[in-house]
Amino acid sequence: MEELRFDDNPVLFGADPMERIVAAELAGRFIRLFVRTDDGVVFHDDPFRPFILLDDAGLLSGFTPAHELLPLAGDEGFRILALFHDWHDCLAARDFLARSSGRTPSAADAPYLYLSDPVHQHLLLTGKTLFKRLPFDNLKRLALDIETWCAPGYEFSNPKRPEDRIISIALMDEEGYGEVLFGTEMDEPAMLERLGAIIREHDPDVVEGHNIFRFDLEYIRERAALYGIRLQWGRDGSEPRIAPSRFTVAERAIDYPRWNIYGRHVIDTYFLLQIYDVTARELEGYGLKPAARHFGIAAPDRVYIDGSDLSRAYAEDPEALKRYNLGDVRETLALSRLLSYSHFLQTRIFPYSYQVCPVRGAATRIDSLFLREYLRRRVAVPHAGGGGQFEGGYTDVLLDGVVGPVLHCDVASLYPSIMLSWRMQPERDRLGLFLPLLRELREFRLEAKRRATTEGEPHRRDYYQALQQAFKVLINSFYGYLGTTVHHFSDQRLAGEVTRHGREIVQRMVGWLEGRGARIIEVDTDGLYFIPPACLAGEDDEASLVRELSDQLPEGIEVELDGRYRSMFSYKAKNYALLDYDGKLTVRGSGLRSRGMERYLREFLRELVSLFVEGRGGEAEALLAEYAERLRGHRFPIDWLAKTETLHEAPDRYLQKVKAGKRNPSAAYELALQGERECRAGDQISWYVTGSRTGVVAYEQCRPAAAYDPAHPDENTEYYLDKLQHLYGRFRKYLPEERGLFG
Numbered sequence: 230m231e232e233l234r235f236d237d238n239p240v241l242f243g244a245d246p247m248e249r250i251v252a253a254e255l256a257g258r259f260i261r262l263f264v265r266t267d268d269g270v271v272f273h274d275d276p277f278r279p280f281i282l283l284d285d286a287g288l289l290s291g292f293t294p295a296h297e298l299l300p301l302a303g304d305e306g307f308r309i310l311a312l313f314h315d316w317h318d319c320l321a322a323r324d325f326l327a328r329s330s331g332r333t334p335s336a337a338d339a340p341y342l343y344l345s346d347p348v349h350q351h352l353l354l355t356g357k358t359l360f361k362r363l364p365f366d367n368l369k370r371l372a373l374d375i376e377t378w379c380a381p382g383y384e385f386s387n388p389k390r391p392e393d394r395i396i397s398i399a400l401m402d403e404e405g406y407g408e409v410l411f412g413t414e415m416d417e418p419a420m421l422e423r424l425g426a427i428i429r430e431h432d433p434d435v436v437e438g439h440n441i442f443r444f445d446l447e448y449i450r451e452r453a454a455l456y457g458i459r460l461q462w463g464r465d466g467s468e469p470r471i472a473p474s475r476f477t478v479a480e481r482a483i484d485y486p487r488w489n490i491y492g493r494h495v496i497d498t499y500f501l502l503q504i505y506d507v508t509a510r511e512l513e514g515y516g517l518k519p520a521a522r523h524f525g526i527a528a529p530d531r532v533y534i535d536g537s538d539l540s541r542a543y544a545e546d547p548e549a550l551k552r553y554n555l556g557d558v559r560e561t562l563a564l565s566r567l568l569s570y571s572h573f574l575q576t577r578i579f580p581y582s583y584q585v586c587p588v589r590g591a592a593t594r595i596d597s598l599f600l601r602e603y604l605r606r607r608v609a610v611p612h613a614g615g616g617g618q619f620e621g622g623y624t625d626v627l628l629d630g631v632v633g634p635v636l637h638c639d640v641a642s643l644y645p646s647i648m649l650s651w652r653m654q655p656e657r658d659r660l661g662l663f664l665p666l667l668r669e670l671r672e673f674r675l676e677a678k679r680r681a682t683t684e685g686e687p688h689r690r691d692y693y694q695a696l697q698q699a700f701k702v703l704i705n706s707f708y709g710y711l712g713t714t715v716h717h718f719s720d721q722r723l724a725g726e727v728t729r730h731g732r733e734i735v736q737r738m739v740g741w742l743e744g745r746g747a748r749i750i751e752v753d754t755d756g757l758y759f760i761p762p763a764c765l766a767g768e769d770d771e772a773s774l775v776r777e778l779s780d781q782l783p784e785g786i787e788v789e790l791d792g793r794y795r796s797m798f799s800y801k802a803k804n805y806a807l808l809d810y811d812g813k814l815t816v817r818g819s820g821l822r823s824r825g826m827e828r829y830l831r832e833f834l835r836e837l838v839s840l841f842v843e844g845r846g847g848e849a850e851a852l853l854a855e856y857a858e859r860l861r862g863h864r865f866p867i868d869w870l871a872k873t874e875t876l877h878e879a880p881d882r883y884l885q886k887v888k889a890g891k892r893n894p895s896a897a898y899e900l901a902l903q904g905e906r907e908c909r910a911g912d913q914i915s916w917y918v919t920g921s922r923t924g925v926v927a928y929e930q931c932r933p934a935a936a937y938d939p940a941h942p943d944e945n946t947e948y949y950l951d952k953l954q955h956l957y958g959r960f961r962k963y964l965p966e967e968r969g970l971f972g
Contacts, residue, residue: 504699
């Protein structure tokens with residue numbers, strides 16, 4: 230099938246047509262562009278004129294380095310474009326403006342706009358973007374994964390501990406190369422030196438890994454520093470520049486050390502999974518191996534080794550460990566191919582590097598399109614919006630418990646459709662860019678969604694599904710953009726109008742369906758779960774009902790039948806389980822699959838929900854009895870009862886805070902302080918609760934999981950039974966009968 234493409238659109242893609250740029254870096258008074266040709270990568274140096282936007286030309290009065298002031302059309306906002314000869318002068322001007330105005334660059338009322346990324350500045354001002362006319366298959370990607378040794382007496386390897394070490398480094402690309410650097414065949418310094426040589430020889434555009442920022446790269450950095458080895462991975466022979474950064478997705482914020490490798494990008498599939506799951510909401514966790522199984526990309530002969538057995542495999546079965554490590558990089562490549570393509574396409578659009586694009590918020594990316602075009606046309610840029618409150622979408626749960634059969638229908642891109650149908654655009658968008666951009670992106674997303682439903686090959690279908698979901702988030706962010714407080718073309722009044730229309734449309738859908746005899750289960754902003762009228766004879770009648778519903782709505786608003794299910798367990802808003810007609814179970818919502826629970830509780834809840842949707846709720850008491858008996862008989866592995874925590878600060882620092890009343894005691898830190906071996910920030914500790922009664926304080930009755938002796942079990946059975954009973958009690962009202970086992 231032909232690759233999805235947009236028509237050439239200078240507003241969407243940037244006005245400069247330069248093709249096949251794979252990276253861009255600051256190089257003195259130039260931005261060095263790395264361009265892929267048939268003979269490899271060559272570089273081209275673009276003259277670089279860094280800039281700052283000003284409210285008034287007088288703001289730079291007294292600033293002596295040479296600069297140019299260009300007026301922008303318009304009477305409000307940032308009306309002056311200040312251009313500088315080099316990045317050093319731009320930084321000096323930033324500092325001058327901060328002193329003279331008394332406002333830092335990040336201040337909401339700063340009379341100037343400074344952007345801290347020189348590559349982003351250059352792409353904004355020139356209209357260049359990466360990857361134009363470069364097929365994804367021409368991008369050179371190298372996956373990296375390490376395995377590590379943990380010293381006896383510890384549970385998790387720590388690079389700061391001299392006796393710990395890297396024991397295996399697997400590398401793989403999609404051109405047939407695969408290699409394992411192994412600890413029995415070379416010492417750790419030689420492995421690190423060889424790793425750098427491979428990166429220079431293969432010259433990848435992208436280094437990929439799973440949780441690579443927070444684990445693999447940091448571990449490599451620490452071990453290289455221990456031996457005084459320079460990681461000369463850059464395309465200019467330079468070492469990586471590392472800076473603290475934060476990745477935010479939905480309600481989660483993840484701090485991580487950002488690596489900048491000159492002329493290359495780093496893509497972390499751990500981040501890509503979280504971006505994907507914002508809309509999919511179907512992943513149980515973000516580990517590589519569960520994700521590979523979820524997407525069907527795990528090889529049939531995949532070797533699995535439990536983390537606690539890695540050291541044993543290294544000593545006793547090195548070939549199995551090598552195959553295991555190669556399996557990790559093979560799955561990383563496959564997962565990245567599936568999930569990174571949408572970000573590859575977005576890097577053709579947005580004025581960011583490939584590494585930066587996925588971790589920038591969707592509203593920030595949208596703002597950059599406006600900023601780029603306003604600069605191109607030399608039009609003044611408004612100040613950021615002031616924010617405001619407005620009512621959100623219509624959500625409600627009308628039925629709970631086990632229901633069925635169930636249909637799910639939703640409005641295709643409800644808020645974007647409203648904005649397009651009613652021609653709503655921000656008041657401050659003088660150039661009228663908002664709606665054309667939204668229309669073009671929406672058409673692309675709908676084509677990707679169409680292909681996801683018609684593609685027969687499973688991997689291609691998953692690929693188009695991931696693509697359309699990522700662009701769905703981006704398109705829906707046009708509405709979110711309106712309500713922000715930090716972007717230049719936001720419009721809170723308009724955002725309120727959009728949600729008002731949305732509520733009216735969804736309420737109209739509810740009324741029409743109820744008038745036809747349907748029973749509404751849950752309403753979620755742009756869609757409905759409902760029990761269809763009893764008079765419907767089957768799938769054709771159901772599809773016809775949804776088409777009739779769509780015909781009742783305003784032009785441009787289209788309702789789609791998004792799913793048919795044998796049964797549904799409705800628990801609370803956005804927390805439900807669905808069983809389709811092929812027997813596939815989908816569980817959504819933290820109330821039904823919280824990763825904060827111990828594993829025995831997660832597994833119990835998964836099995837309990839399965840019984841509900843399969844119509845076997847009468848077996849719930851037997852399931853409870855089984856788990857209770859396994860607890861009493863000490864038949865759960867300790868890792869099913871244990872919790873694992875990472876030490877985010879040194880134990881002595883933790884102790885100071887507890888004594889000062891600045892934080893509460895923690896089991897993991899208390900164990901770190903009691904241990905014979907020194908623990909550092911970054912260490913992980915697994916612990917379980919001991920004792921014989923329910924009302925214990927965990928940090929006073931905890932032991933390291935590594936110290937557990939199955940021959941002399943000492944876990945607090947009553948404590949864990951009480952947690953099981955408490956969880957079960959939350960779902961008791963959905964059972965056919967009520968009787969207890971814990972009297």
